[in-house]
Amino acid sequence: MRALSIAATGMQAQQTNVEVIANNLANMNTTGFKAQRAEFQDLLYQNVEQAGSQTSDSGTVLPSGIQLGAGVRTAAVSRIMTQGDLSATQNPYDVAIQGPGYFHITMPDGTDAYTRAGNFALSPEGQIVTDKGYTVAPGVAVPTNALSVTVNAQGQVQATVPGQTAPQTLGQIELVRFPNEGGLQAQGDNLFIETPSSGSPQSGLPGSTGYGTIQQGFLETANVNPVQEMTSLISAQRAYEMNSKVVTAADDMLQTTARMGGT
Amino acid sequence: MDQTVLVSLSQQLAAYRSIDAIANNIANVSTPGYKRETAMFQQYIETAPPSEGQDGPQSYSFVQDAGLARDLQQGAVEKTNAPFDLAVNGTGYFVLKRADGTTHYTRNGHFTLDAQGRISTESGDLLQGDGGELAITSDDGDIHIAQDGTVTGAKGQLGKVQLASFADERALTKEGASLYTTTQQPQTVARPNIEQGALEDSNVQPVVEISSMLEVMRAYQASESLNQSQEDMMRQAIDKLGTIES
Numbered sequence: 001m002r003a004l005s006i007a008a009t010g011m012q013a014q015q016t017n018v019e020v021i022a023n024n025l026a027n028m029n030t031t032g033f034k035a036q037r038a039e040f041q042d043l044l045y046q047n048v049e050q051a052g053s054q055t056s057d058s059g060t061v062l063p064s065g066i067q068l069g070a071g072v073r074t075a076a077v078s079r080i081m082t083q084g085d086l087s088a089t090q091n092p093y094d095v096a097i098q099g100p101g102y103f104h105i106t107m108p109d110g111t112d113a114y115t116r117a118g119n120f121a122l123s124p125e126g127q128i129v130t131d132k133g134y135t136v137a138p139g140v141a142v143p144t145n146a147l148s149v150t151v152n153a154q155g156q157v158q159a160t161v162p163g164q165t166a167p168q169t170l171g172q173i174e175l176v177r178f179p180n181e182g183g184l185q186a187q188g189d190n191l192f193i194e195t196p197s198s199g200s201p202q203s204g205l206p207g208s209t210g211y212g213t214i215q216q217g218f219l220e221t222a223n224v225n226p227v228q229e230m231t232s233l234i235s236a237q238r239a240y241e242m243n244s245k246v247v248t249a250a251d252d253m254l255q256t257t258a259r260m261g262g263t
Numbered sequence: 264m265d266q267t268v269l270v271s272l273s274q275q276l277a278a279y280r281s282i283d284a285i286a287n288n289i290a291n292v293s294t295p296g297y298k299r300e301t302a303m304f305q306q307y308i309e310t311a312p313p314s315e316g317q318d319g320p321q322s323y324s325f326v327q328d329a330g331l332a333r334d335l336q337q338g339a340v341e342k343t344n345a346p347f348d349l350a351v352n353g354t355g356y357f358v359l360k361r362a363d364g365t366t367h368y369t370r371n372g373h374f375t376l377d378a379q380g381r382i383s384t385e386s387g388d389l390l391q392g393d394g395g396e397l398a399i400t401s402d403d404g405d406i407h408i409a410q411d412g413t414v415t416g417a418k419g420q421l422g423k424v425q426l427a428s429f430a431d432e433r434a435l436t437k438e439g440a441s442l443y444t445t446t447q448q449p450q451t452v453a454r455p456n457i458e459q460g461a462l463e464d465s466n467v468q469p470v471v472e473i474s475s476m477l478e479v480m481r482a483y484q485a486s487e488s489l490n491q492s493q494e495d496m497m498r499q500a501i502d503k504l505g506t507i508e509s
Contacts, residue, residue, distance in 0.1 A: 001279060001282075001283075002283040002286065003279075003282045003283050003285070003286035004286075006283065006286035006287050006290050007286050007289065007290060009290050010286070010289055010290030010291075010292070013290070013293070014293070017293065037343070037345075039295075039373050039385060040291070040293050040294040040295070041294060041371065041439070041440045041441045042287075042291050042294050042297055042437070042439055042440070042441055043439050043440075044438075044439035045436075045437040045438070045439055047436070048328070049328070049330065050436070051330070051433065051434040051436065062330065064303070064330035064331060064332050064333065064433050064434070065330055065331070065434075065436075066328055066330050066331050067331060067436070067437050068283060068284075068287075068331075069283075069284075069287035069290075069291070069300070069437070070287070070439075071286075071287060071290040071291075072290040072291045072293075072294055075373075075385045075386070075440065075441075076375075076385040078345070078373070078375060078385070080343070080344065080345050081345075081346075082344055082345075100401075100404075177401045178401075179376055179377075179378055179379060179380035179399075179400075179401065180375060180376035180377055180378060180380065182375045182376065183375070183376075183377075183378065196378055197377060197378050198378065199377075199378035199379065199380065200378075202401055209402055209404070209417070210401045210402045210403075210404055210417075235293070236293070238469070239289075239292045239293055239469075242289050242292065242469055242472070242473060243289055243290060245289075245473060245476070246282075246285065246286045246289050246290075246476060249282065249476050249477070249479075249480045250282060250286070252480055252484075253278065253279070253282065253480060253483050256483060256484055256487045257275075257487075259487070260487060260490060260491075
């Protein structure tokens with residue numbers, strides 16, 4: 001009886017679906033979080049009777065064959081890369097990317113990671129770092145006596161220091177793009193790393209063609225739409241329930257079979 | 264030979280086939296572009312010589328698989344806002360080329376970019392435009408795909424998504440992973456209707472599936488009880504006829 005295993009694949013798929021939705025809802029307030037969606041595909045088919053095979057010498061053909069399906073599978077959990085809303089925080093080291101691009105982060109082991117979460121801070125040495133203390137590449141140091149720090153739309157970091165009227169340029173924040181950002185691998189802590197399917201990073205200045213601009217004093221909120229997630233949750237739950245009904249029906253039929261001639 | 268048991272057995276086998284098809288439909292209730300299938304049956308008539316008290320040859324009708332019919336009705340188009348999610352509204356299949364050169368067709372319009380920036384499926388099959396694959400560079404900015412399939416970026420037109428239609432759509436062979444193959448010649452769709460940022464839902468209607476599932480289950484039970492009463496009859500006959508009157 002296939003119905004049992006087919007319904008099991010359906011239940012598994014819906015379970016994945018609910019897990020993805022749960023993760024989206026849990027990250028509703030995570031800076032720079034991008035919502036995910038489970039993608040489904042039907043499973044292999046077993047050809048019992050080929051459509052179009054001849055049914056007589058005179059060339060009549062079977063209008064429809066018999067191809068038995070084996071259920072469903074999760075093809076991918078893809079990320080929806082739309083822009084999240086920007087919310088004002090007034091914190092000078094909170095920066096948001098308006099448009100495409102990622103901040104480039106140097107991990108403690110020297111490897112590269114990328115993020116959309118711009119809730120940065122200063123390290124004890126005055127470097128601009130993430131909330132985990134990882135350096136924002138290429139590394140911008142803020143002097144301890146700086147009165148105010150500005151990051152302009154092009155990612156230039158400037159500071160005014162006592163005794164100088166003109167602001168002093170401290171460095172430049174660069175953005176990174178990928179041919180396929182959906183292929184980036186999430187590392188937790190809002191960080192992504194490059195994979196063969198994301199393609200290699202291309203860095204550029206904020207505001208140049210194809211790159212977003214920097215907004216100081218803002219954070220990009222998660223692009224999770226709670227209403228949409230709730231409706232997906234309901235339909236996933238119902239679909240799970242229906243698949244379990246199929247299990248019950250198949251079980252019932254098998255039970256009937258087992259009872260056959262058994263009295 | 265008494266045929267009652269065999270006739271109801273053939274019905275039970277048919278019920279198994281039906282429930283398998285229904286299970287597959289329900290399992291794919293969230294698969295984009297999935298088309299529901301229903302099992303079709305036909306009579307298989309066998310003639311047998313008359314038993315005592317009957318005149319002329321007697322015919323028995325068995326149930327036999329005739330095929331699985333695909334319901335090609337349009338699924339609802341649901342917004343996803345992902346730039347490379349495309350829904351076909353109306354006729355047509357997306358044309359995909361695999362690395363080994365084979366062509367597949369699909370209604371599941373969930374696409375993404377591969378490492379070279381080409382529009383592809385999750386498994387790496389490339390979506391075909393008028394001039395082959397559709398490559399997008401980071402400089403193209405936001406991609407707009409028009410209703411007729413024209414792909415436009417910041418620097419102008421990049422290609423046009425190709426749709427294929429077939430003389431006999433139901434004869435397409437399912438390959439799993441939402442793909443179809445066929446030996447038929449693809450034809451171009453006269454008026455393509457592609458929606459960007461949306462996916463075509465599966466056209467499975469849960470109410471229909473659940474009610475036909477209950478129907479199949481009850482039919483199965485009915486044929487089982489037919490079997491049961493036939494068996495009782497036989498037993499009674501044996502008991503009665505076997506009693507030696509004293």
